Amino acid sequence: MIRDTRKRHPIPFWAVIFGLWVVPASVGGQENSGDPIFTFGIDQKVGATENIRLDSASVGTTYFSDTKLSFGLLRESGAHVLEFSVEGVGRIVDDPVVGTDSGIRDIRSDLRYVHEGANSRFSLNASYWKPDLAFLDPLTRETIDDQDFFRGGGTREDISTGVKLETGLYAPLGFVFDLNSFRRSYSNTTDPLLSSNQTDSAALGAIFRFAPATRGRIDYYESWYQAEDTNQTDRTTRRFTFGLDHDFSAIDTLSLDLGHSKVFETFDAVPGLENNLSGPVGTLIFNRVMPNGLINATLDTTLNQTGRQTRLEFGRIFDLPAGGFEISLGAAKGDTFGARPIGRIAYDTELARGAFNAELSRTASISDTLSQATETTRLNLGYSMDLTAVSALSLNLNYADISLVGNNTAGGGRERASFYASYSHDVTEDWDVVMGYEYKYFSPDVGPSANSNGIFFTLRRDFEAFR
Numbered sequence: 001m002i003r004d005t006r007k008r009h010p011i012p013f014w015a016v017i018f019g020l021w022v023v024p025a026s027v028g029g030q031e032n033s034g035d036p037i038f039t040f041g042i043d044q045k046v047g048a049t050e051n052i053r054l055d056s057a058s059v060g061t062t063y064f065s066d067t068k069l070s071f072g073l074l075r076e077s078g079a080h081v082l083e084f085s086v087e088g089v090g091r092i093v094d095d096p097v098v099g100t101d102s103g104i105r106d107i108r109s110d111l112r113y114v115h116e117g118a119n120s121r122f123s124l125n126a127s128y129w130k131p132d133l134a135f136l137d138p139l140t141r142e143t144i145d146d147q148d149f150f151r152g153g154g155t156r157e158d159i160s161t162g163v164k165l166e167t168g169l170y171a172p173l174g175f176v177f178d179l180n181s182f183r184r185s186y187s188n189t190t191d192p193l194l195s196s197n198q199t200d201s202a203a204l205g206a207i208f209r210f211a212p213a214t215r216g217r218i219d220y221y222e223s224w225y226q227a228e229d230t231n232q233t234d235r236t237t238r239r240f241t242f243g244l245d246h247d248f249s250a251i252d253t254l255s256l257d258l259g260h261s262k263v264f265e266t267f268d269a270v271p272g273l274e275n276n277l278s279g280p281v282g283t284l285i286f287n288r289v290m291p292n293g294l295i296n297a298t299l300d301t302t303l304n305q306t307g308r309q310t311r312l313e314f315g316r317i318f319d320l321p322a323g324g325f326e327i328s329l330g331a332a333k334g335d336t337f338g339a340r341p342i343g344r345i346a347y348d349t350e351l352a353r354g355a356f357n358a359e360l361s362r363t364a365s366i367s368d369t370l371s372q373a374t375e376t377t378r379l380n381l382g383y384s385m386d387l388t389a390v391s392a393l394s395l396n397l398n399y400a401d402i403s404l405v406g407n408n409t410a411g412g413g414r415e416r417a418s419f420y421a422s423y424s425h426d427v428t429e430d431w432d433v434v435m436g437y438e439y440k441y442f443s444p445d446v447g448p449s450a451n452s453n454g455i456f457f458t459l460r461r462d463f464e465a466f467r
Helices: 011-028
Strands: 037-050 061-077 080-095 099-116 120-130 155-167 173-187 197-211 214-227 233-247 252-267 274-290 293-304 307-320 323-334 337-351 354-366 373-386 391-404 414-426 431-444 450-466
Touching: 214 252, 233 274, 252 293, 293 323, 307 337, 323 354, 337 373
Parallel strands: none
Antiparallel strands: 037 061, 037 450, 061 080, 080 099, 099 120, 120 155, 155 173, 173 197, 197 214, 214 233, 233 252, 252 274, 274 293, 293 307, 307 323, 323 337, 337 354, 354 373, 373 391, 391 414, 414 431, 431 450
């Protein structure tokens, strides 16, 4: 369980109070009502998977039946935008570990509200997600972190809230207030990598519009991180920066931030031990618009709980007639690790009867949860082809590897992979049938690897309705 942080870090409480104060005032000014759009979805999936938890030795095959129901609401009315969605899975499982089980699983809900004033903008975001880890493939998500390289079962609960107010959007002087909170907790897990944690942050900024081509900034940021790890980590990060944005021309822009940062870290399980670091920080970004895309360069130096990290990266984006190509190359270096190559290569294109996409990326950074330098490599390949007017074939390969870099990090890496092959057929205008095969793989640097094979059959429908 996460420790009670209400006395020290009351960000979620104040975010809610702030939202309740601003939203009624915004809604009160609404004059025109728009027609809301309701979205409904139903998805019935049955399947069988061997070694669903990717254990070192399979204990048998898991059979499951998932009934997924989803609901969404979108309402745009004048200056107001409201989006809400909720979904859940009614799951029946015959599993060699837990036996026969049933219940509501994989609950997810998202809320977004935006009010655009004459010279201001207010936004409120909140989300809740509680996935069953045995049924979750993190490699299908757009972003992953070190805690996505897990093995075993259990549940994860993610709760995030955010409130942002921007004033003076078109005035010489503007202000930005930003409050955010993210909490992650685990239950019934056995992987030591999975420790509950919470991060609250607050930011205050002022924007000075000296001229149409020149803007200045003053920003203050503070975050509080707590983890239920072995050391019971508490970390406070403060950063104060001055920034300047300048448009040299219609195609060339430069952004510069310089300031000071401080990181203070204590460990409740190790009294007397602490980290106290401070020093200068900065970021320099250059962009040039090209006839067929964009050129950019980034240089930044930041401070974290292990010391300084510096990154230099150059990028080029190409707009192609039927897709796009992106490449970036650079290096990252920290106090605890030498220079490491980083970058990204991505390509996507529309084919005559389908589509193809490929992406290869590598990042190097200090992990919040591990407090060590990690190097993450990802590969994603996707291909889809229309067989007929009502049927299609889809192939997707995902791979990710995380390694600890620097001193005394041998044996700390993990890798995951997944492959999906599916055939879809439109039964009617609204109903689709999907059947396919899936393969998953997990391998740590120390210990045996594991793999899993599965098959599935899905019947689904999505439709929209107006008020």
